[in-house]
Amino acid sequence: xxxxxxxxxxxxxxxxxxxxxxxxxxxxxxxxxxxxxxxxxxxxxxxxxxxxxxxxxxxxxxxxxxxxxxxxxxxxxxxxxxxxxxxxxxxxxxxxxxxxxxxxxxxxxxxxxxxxxxxxxxxxxxxxxxxxxxxxxxxxxxxxxxxxxxxxxxxxxxxxxxxxxxxxxxxxxxxxxxxxxxxxxxxxxxxxxxxxxxxxxxxxxxxxxxxxxxxxxxxxxxxxxxxxxxxxxxxxxxxxxxxxxxxxxxxxxxxxxxxxxxxxxxxxxxxxxxxx
Amino acid sequence: xxxxxxxxxxxxxxxxxxxxxxxxxxxxxxxxxxxxxxxxxxxxxxxxxxxxxxxxxxxxxxxxxxxxxxxxxxxxxxxxxxxxxxxxxxxxxxxxxxxxxxxxxxxxxxxxxxxxxxxxxxxxxxxxxxxxxxxxxxxxxxxxxxxxxxxxxxxxxxxxxxxxxxxxxxxxxxxxxxxxxxxxxxxxxxxxxxxxxxxxxxxxxxxxxxxxxxxxxxxxxxxxxxxxxxxxxxxxxxxxxxxxxxxxxxxxxxxxxxxxxxxxxxxxxxxx
Amino acid sequence: xxxxxxxxxxxxxxxxxxxxxxxxxxxxxxxxxxxxxxxxxxxxxxxxxxxxxxxxxxxxxxxxxxxxxxxxxxxxxxxxxxxxxxxxxxxxxxxxxxxxxxxxxxxxxxxxxxxxxxxxxxxxxxxxxxxxxxxxxxxxxxxxxxxxxxxxxxxxxxxxxxxxxxxxxxxxxxxxxxxxxxxxxxxxxxxxxxxxxxxxxxxxxxxxxxxxxxxxxxxxxxxxxxxxxxxxxxxxxxxxxxxxxxxxxxxxxxxxxxxxxxxxxxxxxxxxxxxxxxxxxxxxxxxxxxxxxxxxxxxxxxxxxxxxxxxxxxxxxxxxxxxxxxxxxxxxxxxxx
Numbered sequence: 001x002x003x004x005x006x007x008x009x010x011x012x013x014x015x016x017x018x019x020x021x022x023x024x025x026x027x028x029x030x031x032x033x034x035x036x037x038x039x040x041x042x043x044x045x046x047x048x049x050x051x052x053x054x055x056x057x058x059x060x061x062x063x064x065x066x067x068x069x070x071x072x073x074x075x076x077x078x079x080x081x082x083x084x085x086x087x088x089x090x091x092x093x094x095x096x097x098x099x100x101x102x103x104x105x106x107x108x109x110x111x112x113x114x115x116x117x118x119x120x121x122x123x124x125x126x127x128x129x130x131x132x133x134x135x136x137x138x139x140x141x142x143x144x145x146x147x148x149x150x151x152x153x154x155x156x157x158x159x160x161x162x163x164x165x166x167x168x169x170x171x172x173x174x175x176x177x178x179x180x181x182x183x184x185x186x187x188x189x190x191x192x193x194x195x196x197x198x199x200x201x202x203x204x205x206x207x208x209x210x211x212x213x214x215x216x217x218x219x220x221x222x223x224x225x226x227x228x229x230x231x232x233x234x235x236x237x238x239x240x241x242x243x244x245x246x247x248x249x250x251x252x253x254x255x256x257x258x259x260x261x262x263x264x265x266x267x268x269x270x271x272x273x274x275x276x
Numbered sequence: 277x278x279x280x281x282x283x284x285x286x287x288x289x290x291x292x293x294x295x296x297x298x299x300x301x302x303x304x305x306x307x308x309x310x311x312x313x314x315x316x317x318x319x320x321x322x323x324x325x326x327x328x329x330x331x332x333x334x335x336x337x338x339x340x341x342x343x344x345x346x347x348x349x350x351x352x353x354x355x356x357x358x359x360x361x362x363x364x365x366x367x368x369x370x371x372x373x374x375x376x377x378x379x380x381x382x383x384x385x386x387x388x389x390x391x392x393x394x395x396x397x398x399x400x401x402x403x404x405x406x407x408x409x410x411x412x413x414x415x416x417x418x419x420x421x422x423x424x425x426x427x428x429x430x431x432x433x434x435x436x437x438x439x440x441x442x443x444x445x446x447x448x449x450x451x452x453x454x455x456x457x458x459x460x461x462x463x464x465x466x467x468x469x470x471x472x473x474x475x476x477x478x479x480x481x482x483x484x485x486x487x488x489x490x491x492x493x494x495x496x497x498x499x500x501x502x503x504x505x506x507x508x509x510x511x512x513x514x515x516x517x518x519x520x521x522x523x524x525x526x527x528x529x530x531x532x533x534x535x536x537x538x539x540x541x542x543x544x545x546x547x548x
Numbered sequence: 549x550x551x552x553x554x555x556x557x558x559x560x561x562x563x564x565x566x567x568x569x570x571x572x573x574x575x576x577x578x579x580x581x582x583x584x585x586x587x588x589x590x591x592x593x594x595x596x597x598x599x600x601x602x603x604x605x606x607x608x609x610x611x612x613x614x615x616x617x618x619x620x621x622x623x624x625x626x627x628x629x630x631x632x633x634x635x636x637x638x639x640x641x642x643x644x645x646x647x648x649x650x651x652x653x654x655x656x657x658x659x660x661x662x663x664x665x666x667x668x669x670x671x672x673x674x675x676x677x678x679x680x681x682x683x684x685x686x687x688x689x690x691x692x693x694x695x696x697x698x699x700x701x702x703x704x705x706x707x708x709x710x711x712x713x714x715x716x717x718x719x720x721x722x723x724x725x726x727x728x729x730x731x732x733x734x735x736x737x738x739x740x741x742x743x744x745x746x747x748x749x750x751x752x753x754x755x756x757x758x759x760x761x762x763x764x765x766x767x768x769x770x771x772x773x774x775x776x777x778x779x780x781x782x783x784x785x786x787x788x789x790x791x792x793x794x795x796x797x798x799x800x801x802x803x804x805x806x807x808x809x810x811x812x813x814x815x816x817x818x819x820x821x822x823x824x825x826x827x828x829x830x831x832x833x834x835x836x837x838x839x840x841x842x843x844x845x846x847x848x849x850x851x852x853x854x855x856x857x858x859x860x861x862x863x864x865x866x867x868x869x870x871x872x873x874x875x876x877x878x879x880x881x882x883x884x885x
Contacts, residue, residue, distance in 0.1 A: 050327030052470035191315030201326035207408035290663040368646030
């Protein structure tokens with residue numbers, strides 16, 4: 001098949017997936033409201049829990065941030081973006097399986113990998129947009145335009161930081177249809193990523209093995225970068241560049257690795273059939 | 277009377293047997309669920325500890341740990357019962373139990389027994405990781421029988437709450453977990469995560485009126501000797517009264533849903 | 549007053565269901581006065597198209613659904629007032645592939661339901677082996693297979709095994725052979741026949757005409773919530789023998805115009821009374837005409853049309869109507885009314 005044809009099919013899937021997501025938001029207002037409320041629920045929950053056992057000052061010192069509330073809001077958005085990328089990808093495949101539409105989705109492209117990448121792009125953009133739209137009003141009210149401007153930079157970095165997750169999400173999604181279980185077999189991936197990435201606490205608090213694992217997770221670097229952007233100290237800009245390099249490296253390693261695993265799983269699925 | 281009771285017990289026993297069989301056949305799923313539960317609990321526990329100076333860990337860690345265990349006990353029945361009621365109707369089990377004269381309440385309620393395994397596995401994992409992270413033994417408990425009593429009370433209340441939203445979901449034709457808007461509020465402002473004494477004034481009333489707050493106060497008393505808000509006897513009595521009240525609400529909501537089921541059929545109360 | 553030989557009596561059963569939400573909510577009348585009687589030891593087939601009210605009727609008689617009005621009795625017991633007495637005496641199969649615990653095996657499911665029915669453990673264990681044998685699940689090695697892994701045929705056999713576990717006097721089955729492979733469907737039909745021969749009463753719903761014709765002692769045709777005709781299969785045919793089916797075999801020639809044939813036949817015979825199937829180089833044509841008209845004139849007309857449209861007549865045959873013809877005739881009459 002000529003390259004142009006591949007590109008055309010790819011663009012069609014991106015458009016279809018995007019219109020499906022928008023339709024879902026329009027038709028299911030409760031889901032939309034819940035998606036926008038979740039970062040706030042997380043923020044309030046952690047604030048209430050934390051302050052009843054300790055103090056916000058201690059949290060500020062432990063996290064080395066100037067404004068702990070703003071930080072918690074951004075951290076919640078980062079957390080739910082990561083959750084969203086993996087959840088939307090794996091759940092949409094599981095949904096297709098339950099609804100019986102999976103064979104048609106698979107047949108819509110020459111390769112299922114192409115579908116996974118196309119839907120991954122939409123899902124990542126969608127997850128970022130939802131979460132940052134959600135926290136923008138709070139950032140504007142508490143921190144004013146300067147904070148809002150910083151938030152936009154964080155959104156840009158988040159876009160890059162989520163790219164490595166796309167490969168992981170795609171593998172998780174495919175595994176969920178190959179393994180004959182009722183639910184998502186990699187459902188633990190999301191909380192594990194959040195646990196080791198130290199979104200809401202300093203990594204030093206974790207046991208050594210989990211702290212070591214955190215080095216492999218892109219969300220860890222995203223949180224650190226967000227802290228630096230929020231502080232805006234010129235001396236730290238170099239570290240932001242380092243984080244961006246790390247994202248680039250992880251994107252290559254995880255997505256190449258993910259691509260190879262997906263191709264392997266796809267071959268396996270075609271040979272053995274998937275539980276549809 | 278004795279015959280009816282012995283038949284009900286026999287039915288409850290065989291229902292529990294079937295639920296355990298199912299749980300065993302889905303053991304990997306259960307372990308997966310327990311891991312997910314443990315990981316979320318740990319995120320909240322570590323977030324809580326980020327606010328706490330390390331010198332307070334010996335006092336805070338056990339209470340925070342058991343508060344999160346209570347959260348796990350509060351939330352698993354929502355899925356095990358509230359979510360499962362859809363399958364109960366849609367795969368036709370409701371009709372078969374109705375024809376057999378078996379209790380729908382008993383069938384659904386006994387599902388929370390094997391689902392407790394998830395909370396147990398997750399509590400063991402969380403306790404171990406917490407010990408590795410802080411060096412504090414989270415299982416350092418003053419009064420074990422009282423702790424167990426408080427947990428059984430929370431599990432019973434959570435089962436009743438899950439039954440209420442399950443039957444309300446049948447009546448309203450809405451998936452039960454979507455009706456679960458109260459659990460998270462119960463946890464944070466209802467005196468489970470935070471002791472009632474520490475909750476700011478008008479919210480104290482909400483906490484005292486939250487059923488879970490009373491066994492949670494007993495839990496804190498059992499773990500660290502922290503004096504309960506209504507006193508020991510007061511909290512025991514309040515726990516029993518609230519459990520009875522929840523049971524009465526279950527009976528009323530069930531009656532309403534059951535009337536619909538009998539007059540509209542399974543499809544009339546099914547969700548798909 | 550119910551007579552001793554009457555096992556199931558339904559009198560003027562009516563049922564409405566709400567559909568839609570809010571302002572668009574309205575009531576749909578599922579049963580508009582269903583009346584029929586099933587005698588002891590009889591197989592009664594409730595025959596009707598989808599949505600005719602078969603399942604609603606069965607669910608009311610099984611005590612699962614409350615009627616809005618009317619009365620139904622099973623072995624003399626009222627299905628509303630004495631529902632527990634009724635339940636003790638009936639065995640119900642509501643669906644071929646639902647109503648079991650998916651993660652349990654066939655044997656475990658039977659044990660579970662047996663205990664729920666209150667059958668003593670020792671008696672139950674023996675009974676389970678007996679019914680597993682009877683429905684052939686042991687023979688095909690499916691007795692320890694989890695329900696979710698069973699084929700539809702196995703699930704239907706298990707459904708029947710559960711019905712038999714209670715040794716019921718009356719069996720009520722809703723479309724028990726729906727979607728089954730021929731051996732399983734045949735096995736279920738022969739089981740039902742032998743159960744009726746033992747003196748048990750069977751009420752079965754179906755839209756499979758063949759099944760109703762060979763299985764039942766009596767058929768009730770239900771259309772739009774009403775029993776529009778009732779009787780033995782042969783008496784129904786006699787009653788409705790007001791139509792005559794004629795079948796033709798036509799050879800396709802190079803000049804054949806199938807669409808033209810269809811259009812011309814449409815002008816000759818009433819809509820819905822013609823069927824055309826192409827089989828290799830032959831066309832099989834079947835028309836159903838009113839009894840009062842002369843068959844010969846139709847045969848002549850079809851021969852002429854076939855010739856004009858490029859077909860060669862190989863055979864023409866006047867048929868005895870099947871129960872399917874009776875059903876279509878009765879349904880279209882009911883719809884016209």
